[in-house]
Amino acid sequence: MLTLTNIDEQIEEKGYKNEQIEKYNEVIKEVASERNLTFVDILGVLTKEDLSIDGLHPNANGHKKIFQKVLRTVENS
Secondary structure (H helix, E strand, O other): OEOOOOOOOOOHHHOOOHHHHHHHHHHHHHHHHHOOOOOEOOOOOOOHHHEOOOOOOEOHHHHHHHHHHHHHHHHOO
16 A cells, blocks of 8 residues: 655645645555555655646656655565
């Protein structure tokens, strides 16, 4: 299971905050643990440059970074 990614909080019209995302990610971590699932924390992996213009979704480079983190985790499991 993957956590949610960090976002660019400077794009205020969306109203999302990384602090809120951290709370959701704690729930994801708990569920993964309860179900004995592989857990990959990707919060903080992306920089502003890795996000699309909306500040929420990963761009191509962001997806590449997520893939690399997932691959490392799976290979080490």
